[in-house]
Amino acid sequence: MIKHKKTLESYRNIAPPGTLDLLYKLAERLKKRSLLHINSTRLGGGVAEMLHRHIPLFNELGIDTRWEIIEGSPLFYQTTKGFHNALQGQFHPITSQMYEEYTKINQRNSRKIDFSSELVLIHDPQPAALISKKRKKSKWIWRCHIDISRPQRRVWRFLREYVSRYDGAIFSLPSFAQKLDIPQFLIYPSIDPLSDKNKELSQQEINSVLEKYHIPKDKPLIVQVSRFDRFKDPLGVIEAYRIVKEYNDCCLVLAGGSATDDPEGEEVLKQVKDAASKDKDIFILDLPPDSNIEINALQRSASVVLQKSTKEGFGLTVAEAMWKGKPVIGGAVGGITVQIIYGETGFTVNSVEGCAYRIRYLLNNPEVSRRMGEKAKEYTRRNFLITRHLCDYLAMMISVLKL
Numbered sequence: 402m403i404k405h406k407k408t409l410e411s412y413r414n415i416a417p418p419g420t421l422d423l424l425y426k427l428a429e430r431l432k433k434r435s436l437l438h439i440n441s442t443r444l445g446g447g448v449a450e451m452l453h454r455h456i457p458l459f460n461e462l463g464i465d466t467r468w469e470i471i472e473g474s475p476l477f478y479q480t481t482k483g484f485h486n487a488l489q490g491q492f493h494p495i496t497s498q499m500y501e502e503y504t505k506i507n508q509r510n511s512r513k514i515d516f517s518s519e520l521v522l523i524h525d526p527q528p529a530a531l532i533s534k535k536r537k538k539s540k541w542i543w544r545c546h547i548d549i550s551r552p553q554r555r556v557w558r559f560l561r562e563y564v565s566r567y568d569g570a571i572f573s574l575p576s577f578a579q580k581l582d583i584p585q586f587l588i589y590p591s592i593d594p595l596s597d598k599n600k601e602l603s604q605q606e607i608n609s610v611l612e613k614y615h616i617p618k619d620k621p622l623i624v625q626v627s628r629f630d631r632f633k634d635p636l637g638v639i640e641a642y643r644i645v646k647e648y649n650d651c652c653l654v655l656a657g658g659s660a661t662d663d664p665e666g667e668e669v670l671k672q673v674k675d676a677a678s679k680d681k682d683i684f685i686l687d688l689p690p691d692s693n694i695e696i697n698a699l700q701r702s703a704s705v706v707l708q709k710s711t712k713e714g715f716g717l718t719v720a721e722a723m724w725k726g727k728p729v730i731g732g733a734v735g736g737i738t739v740q741i742i743y744g745e746t747g748f749t750v751n752s753v754e755g756c757a758y759r760i761r762y763l764l765n766n767p768e769v770s771r772r773m774g775e776k777a778k779e780y781t782r783r784n785f786l787i788t789r790h791l792c793d794y795l796a797m798m799i800s801v802l803k804l
C-alpha cells in the first residue's frame with residue numbers, strides 16, 4: 402500500500418475526505434507503469450500550468466512519468482493556432498502549405514522523442530500527428546483541452562484521421578465529445594490549491610503586488626487574468642467596465658501574458674492597450690510566465706473576477722478565483738458553465754451589458770458577493786482540485802491498460 406507520500410499528504414486536509422485514500426488505491430494498480438505526456442509549450446496557458454503540477458505527483462504515486470515538449474516553427478505555430486481557432490468554431494483559412502508544415506514538424510519531433518512509455522498522453526492538436534509512432538504494445542490517449550463542440554469541419558476531418566488511431570480520447574465536457582470509434586472519457590481539468598498561484602497569501606504579500614503595479618487599494622478591483630487571446634474577449638471586458646464606471650468608481654485589471662505556442666498574443670495586446678489608452682484606472686499587465694504570486698494576489702484583491710470568454714475549453718482562471726472565495730462572472734460558454742452555478746457561485750453572461758449589470762450587482766451587494774464566494778470555494782474543493790483530477794487520470798489509465 403502506498404502510504405504517507407510527502408507532497409500528496411499535504412492535500413489530505415484540503416481535498417474532500419477519502420480522496421487521498423482513493424488515489425493511493427488506484428495508484429497501487431499502476432505501480433511501476435510508465436506514462437509520457439507530450440504537449441507544445443512548457444510555459445503559458447492551462448495545459449502547461451497543470452502539467453507542471455501533475456508530473457511530480459504522478460511520480461510520487463509510483464508511476465514513472467515524463468513530460469516532453471514538441472518544437473515547432475513560426476509557420477507551425479501559426480497553423481496550430483489556426484487549428485485552435487477553427488476547432489473552436491471560428492473561420493480560419495488553413496492552406497495546403499500549412500497542413501504540410503504540421504505533418505513535417507510532427508515527423509521531425511517524432512524522430513527525437515523517446516516513446517517507450519506504456520501509456521502516451523498527447524495534449525491538444527499540436528502533437529496529435531505523433532500517433533504515427535505508436536507501436537502495438539503501448540496505448541495512446543488524445544487529451545483535448547479546447548471547446549470542440551462546433552468545429553470547422555475541414556480542420557476536424559484532417560485531425561480526426563489522427564485522433565481515430567488513438568486508443569481513447571479525453572474531453573473536458575460531454576458536449577465536446579465527437580463521433581469517434583474509440584472510447585471517450587470525460588475529465589474536468591483542475592487547479593492545485595498548494596501552488597504559488599493558489600496558496601494562501603498574507604495581506605502584506607498582496608499589498609506589495611498592488612504597490613508594484615501602482616494599483617490603488619481604495620477602489621474595488623475588477624480582474625480578468627487571461628492570455629491576450631480574442632476568445633477571452635478582453636475588449637468586451639473593457640466595454641463592460643466602461644458601463645460600470647459610469648455608476649461605480651472602480652479599477653479594471655487585465656492581467657495576461659503570452660504562451661510560446663500562441664503567435665496572436667502581441668496583436669491582441671496592442672488592441673487592448675489602444676482600447677484602454679486614456680483611462681488611468683485600467684491596468685493592462687503583460688506579465689512574465691512565472692508571475693504566479695502576482696496573479697494569486699490580483700485574484701485575491703478582486704471584488705469581482707471576470708472570465709468573459711466567448712469560447713472556453715475549461716477556464717482554469719475561473720476555478721482559481723472561486724478557490725479564493727470570489728464570485729466569478731463568466732461567458733456562458735464551454736467549461737465556464739460547469740464551474741459557475743448561476744446565482745449561486747457567480748453568474749454566466751451572454752453580452753457586454755449583461756456582464757456590466759452583474760458586475761454592478763456584485764459591487765453593490767458585498768454580502769451576497771461574499772456568500773457566493775464561499776459557495777464557490779466549496780464547489781471548487783469538491784470538483785476542481787488536482788487530487789480529483791489525478792484520480793480520474795488513474796482510473797482512465799487502469800481502464801485503457803486493462804489492469
Ligand code: UDP
Nearest residue numbers: 446447448450627628656657658716717718
Ligand atoms: N495565466 C498565467 N499568466 C497569464 C495568463 C494566464 O499564469 O498571464 C494562467 C492562469 O492563471 C491559468 C492559465 O494560465 O492558470 C490559463 O488557463 P485557462 O484554462 O484559463 O486558459 P488557457 O490559456 O489554457 O486558454
